[in-house]
Amino acid sequence: MRKVLSIFCMMTMLLLIINNRAPVEASSSQANTMEDAVPILLDQEYEGTLETTVDVDYYRFNLDKAGNTVIRFNRAEGATWNVEITDKDGHPYTHFFTRNHSGVTGYEEVSIGLPAGEYFIKVSTEEYKSKGVPYTFIVQQTANDFYEKEFNDKAEAASAIQINRAYKGQIQTHDDIDYFTFTLNRANNVALSIDRYAQGSWNIKLIDENGKEYVDLDTDHHFAEYGPDEERLDLPAGTYYVRLENNWGTPGMNYEFKVQELTDRIQGAKRFDTAVGISQHGWKTSDTVVLVSGNDFPDALAGGPLAYYHNAPVLLTDQKQLPIATWREVQRLKAKKVIILGGEGAVSSHVTDELKYLGISVKRIGGNDRYETAAFIAKEIPSTKAVVANGKKFPDALSVAPYASRNSIPILLTDRSSLPDVTKKALASKASSIVVGGEGAVSEFVESQLPNPVRYGGADRYETAKLIINHLPLGKNAAYVATGNNFPDALAGSALAAKHNVPILLVSDQSIPTPTQSLLREYSRFIVWGGPGAVADKVVDALDNSLIQIQ
Numbered sequence: 001m002r003k004v005l006s007i008f009c010m011m012t013m014l015l016l017i018i019n020n021r022a023p024v025e026a027s028s029s030q031a032n033t034m035e036d037a038v039p040i041l042l043d044q045e046y047e048g049t050l051e052t053t054v055d056v057d058y059y060r061f062n063l064d065k066a067g068n069t070v071i072r073f074n075r076a077e078g079a080t081w082n083v084e085i086t087d088k089d090g091h092p093y094t095h096f097f098t099r100n101h102s103g104v105t106g107y108e109e110v111s112i113g114l115p116a117g118e119y120f121i122k123v124s125t126e127e128y129k130s131k132g133v134p135y136t137f138i139v140q141q142t143a144n145d146f147y148e149k150e151f152n153d154k155a156e157a158a159s160a161i162q163i164n165r166a167y168k169g170q171i172q173t174h175d176d177i178d179y180f181t182f183t184l185n186r187a188n189n190v191a192l193s194i195d196r197y198a199q200g201s202w203n204i205k206l207i208d209e210n211g212k213e214y215v216d217l218d219t220d221h222h223f224a225e226y227g228p229d230e231e232r233l234d235l236p237a238g239t240y241y242v243r244l245e246n247n248w249g250t251p252g253m254n255y256e257f258k259v260q261e262l263t264d265r266i267q268g269a270k271r272f273d274t275a276v277g278i279s280q281h282g283w284k285t286s287d288t289v290v291l292v293s294g295n296d297f298p299d300a301l302a303g304g305p306l307a308y309y310h311n312a313p314v315l316l317t318d319q320k321q322l323p324i325a326t327w328r329e330v331q332r333l334k335a336k337k338v339i340i341l342g343g344e345g346a347v348s349s350h351v352t353d354e355l356k357y358l359g360i361s362v363k364r365i366g367g368n369d370r371y372e373t374a375a376f377i378a379k380e381i382p383s384t385k386a387v388v389a390n391g392k393k394f395p396d397a398l399s400v401a402p403y404a405s406r407n408s409i410p411i412l413l414t415d416r417s418s419l420p421d422v423t424k425k426a427l428a429s430k431a432s433s434i435v436v437g438g439e440g441a442v443s444e445f446v447e448s449q450l451p452n453p454v455r456y457g458g459a460d461r462y463e464t465a466k467l468i469i470n471h472l473p474l475g476k477n478a479a480y481v482a483t484g485n486n487f488p489d490a491l492a493g494s495a496l497a498a499k500h501n502v503p504i505l506l507v508s509d510q511s512i513p514t515p516t517q518s519l520l521r522e523y524s525r526f527i528v529w530g531g532p533g534a535v536a537d538k539v540v541d542a543l544d545n546s547l548i549q550i551q
Contacts, residue, residue, distance in 0.1 A: 023047035023136045032056045034090070034120055045138045050081070050125050059121040061139055066116050068145035068168070072109035073098050073137045079130040083137075084122040085112065093119075094150040096172060098135075100127065111170065111254065113147035113159070153177045155241050163190065164477075164524040166258040166550045171202065171246045180242040182259060187237055189264070193230035193548045194257035196220045200250035204257065205243040206231075214240075218247050230548050232262065256550050260524075263481075263543045266493075267531035272316045272323040274530055275492035279313035279329055281527075282496040286333045288312040290495070291326075291351075292341045295319060297487040298370030299342030301389065301397040301411060302377045304494030306339070306365075308405035309381050311499070314492045317347055322354045330360065340364045342373055367422070371413050375426040378410035384431040387411045388423070388442065388450055394487040395461035395506060396437040398494060403472040405498035409434070417443045419450075427451060434472070437464055458515065465506045466515040475501040478525040481535065481543065483509050489529035510536050512543070520546040 026046040031038045037058035040046055048057050063069065073083055075098045084095040098108040123135065148169035149159040158179035161167050169178050184190075192206050196219040206215035215231045244255060266281055268274040271294050279286075290307040292300035294316030307314050313333070315326045322330075330338065338355050340347050343366035352362050365380070367373040370391045378386065387404045389397035391413030404411055412423045427433065433450040435442050438457035441464075447453050456471055458464040461484050480497050482490035484506035497504050505516050505526075512520070526543045528535050 026059065031058050034058055034060075034086075034088075037120055040121075040139065042139050042141055045136055047134055047136045048123065049134050050123065050131055052131055053125055053128055055124070055131070057123040059123075060118060061121070062118050063114055063116050063141060065141075065143055066114065067141050067143035068111055068147045069114045069119075070109055070111050070140045070142070071121065071137065072107045072140070074135055075099055075106055075108055076130075076133050076135070077105075078127075079133040079135075080125060080127045081130060081135050082124045082126070083110075084124075085110075086120045086122065088118045088120070090120075092151060094172075100129075110172070111145075111147050111168065113145075113149050113167075148178055148180065152179045155179050155181070155243075158241055161242070161259070163259045164261055164547075166256055168254050168256045169244065170252065170254050171244065171250050173251055174246050176246070176251070178244045180244075181239060182242075183239045184235055184237050187235065189232070189234050189262045191230050191232045191260045191262055191544070191548050192217075192242070192257070193228040193260065193550060194219055194255060195550050196227065196229050197253070200253050201247035202250055202255050203245050203247045206233075206259075207241050207243065209239040209241070228548055228550055232544075258550060260547050262547065263526045263528055263540045265528045265531065265535075265540070267529075267534075268325070270323075270325075271488035271492075272318075273325045274489050275314065275316045276325045276329045278489075278493045278496050278529065279315060279333070282499050283313050283333060286312050286335055288337045288339065289330055289333060289335045290314045290339050290341065291317055291347065291355075292491065293317065293319060293346040294323075294488055296346065297394045297491060298391060298413075299346050299366065299373045300491050301370070301391065301394060301413060302374035303341050303491075304401035304405040304498065305381050305408060305410050306341075306377050307495035308498040309408060310339070312339070312495065314495050316488060316492055317351055319346060320348050320350055322351050327354070327358075330355070330358070335360055337361045337363065340366070341377065342366045343368070371420040372422045374411060374413045375422045378412055378426050381408055381410045383409050384429075385409045385433065386427055386430045386451075387434045387436060388414055388427075388446075388453070389436045390414065390416060390441040392416075393437070393441060393461075394491070395484050396441055396457075396464050398482075398487065398490040399461070399465035399468045399504060399506060400434065400436045400456075400472065401490075401494035402474055402497035402503055403468065404434075405494060406474065406501060414442060414446055416441060417445060419446045424449065436468060460513075460515075462506055462513040462515040465504075466519060469503045469505075469519060474503045476522055476524075478502045478527065479505045479519075479523040480529060481505045481507055481526050481539075482529045483507060483534045484513075485509055486534065489534060493529050507535060507539055509534060510539065512539060521549070521551055 037060040158181035432452040435455040
């Protein structure tokens with residue numbers, strides 16, 4: 001024990017020594033050109049001295065990856081150092097000077113966004129009192145912040161940004177102006193938002209490439225008012241510029257803003273039309289279409305993984321005839337094959353005849369009931385795993401469908417308290433299984449009969465969906481949103497969600513349940529399936545408010 005304590009004490013002392021190490025003496029009388037620049041390392045403090053007011057010190061450092069770079073210099077009363085950061089070609093990214101008035105201590109620093117590459121620091125002075133006074137500095141990098149690239153004081157030198165991502169910058173002097181630019185490839189509903197602070201205020205404008213002004217906003221600087229100021233607007237496709245300047249009191253303070261896509265809807269007059277809209281968002285053409293009943297969900301619950309396996313959209317039909325919107329979409333896709341899920345009780349032979357009349361081959365996968373249909377579908381998808389969900393409740397199976405589809409895992413169905421023989425037979429060749437839903441959906445007795453089961457089940461459908469999203473993750477760029485109270489929209493969309501590697505978030509028709517609410521900050525864009533009758537406008541407003549918050 002004493003030996004362990006002794007080793008621990010030695011390691012602690014070593015860390016203290018490293019963290020409190022003295023600055024490395026780095027300046028040299030020969031380092032007065034870029035060619036002779038002294039190489040330095042990130043995260044190491046260095047010390048130098050300017051011998052005269054015409055002396056110049058150069059340093060160089062390398063960034064292996066792009067990111068926010070912080071350059072911090074000490075302040076000394078009566079002394080001033082001018083600091084400039086350039087690339088290897090001498091292009092200046094930023095410059096600042098340390099303040100020298102009475103009582104000033106601590107550090108002066110600047111944060112800028114830099115791509116990977118080699119950079120140079122130039123240190124000079126015009127103050128005779130600065131000569132012979134030691135300066136110290138350190139260069140550090142944070143990969144996950146996005147800062148402006150100076151000098152971006154003209155539109156033609158604007159820092160390029162991506163929408164849906166927050167950017168930081170700094171108005172360095174009262175007459176500094178910062179420009180950023182982005183391009184919309186299509187018309188879009190967006191919000192321009194900027195954080196506000198009681199200590200100062202910025203003016204922010206949004207203009208297009210022809211000089212047309214869309215936003216002219218002074219941030220709200222009333223005492224103790226924080227959070228974002230924002231403007232929501234519809235923008236046509238084109239190139240845009242964000243222009244920031246000082247309003248009052250902000251030089252040296254970081255601002256943070258973003259241009260955010262607002263929540264979009266894919267909707268139609270009927271569920272069949274919404275399914276067509278979903279198809280059009282994901283497929284220009286498709287040789288194969290998966291067709292399911294739009295009036296009941298059982299046969300289609302297992303259809304998502306099959307559709308993804310064939311890179312096919314899911315379309316909806318009436319039991320007795322093909323809706324005109326679906327018929328036109330099949331033609332637009334130039335489909336050569338339609339896979340119908342379910343027996344004739346779900347999709348009649350008349351629908352089959354309509355498709356054959358169009359010259360399309362038809363394959364039906366249908367059993368005596370929903371469980372057998374799911375088992376037949378599973379045979380079409382080679383996998384050693386299976387998802388098991390309640391066959392009489394749709395939300396759990398829909399929540400897991402994007403993950404299952406993306407990973408080619410078939411979905412099998414069960415009763416709550418007994419495992420159907422056809423499902424048990426389909427599981428015989430599986431090495432492991434994922435159970436979705438709590439014991440109210442799939443009992444412990446059923447779970448005990450499954451191969452190496454792992455359960456994701458919450459108190460209700462929304463909590464179960466959250467557990468699935470957290471433990472079976474997909475991408476974080478966007479999320480689809482569907483009502484958890486009805487099945488058609490999410491049923492048609494599971495293959496699209498898998499195609500884009502994003503999850504389905506479940507909401508109620510009038511509100512966002514707490515489990516779903518807790519997930520919103522993880523995503524930078526939402527697309528709602530269905531019209532206001534499925535997901536109310538106030539739910540979309542709540543989604544937009546989440547997006548506009550600068551995170």
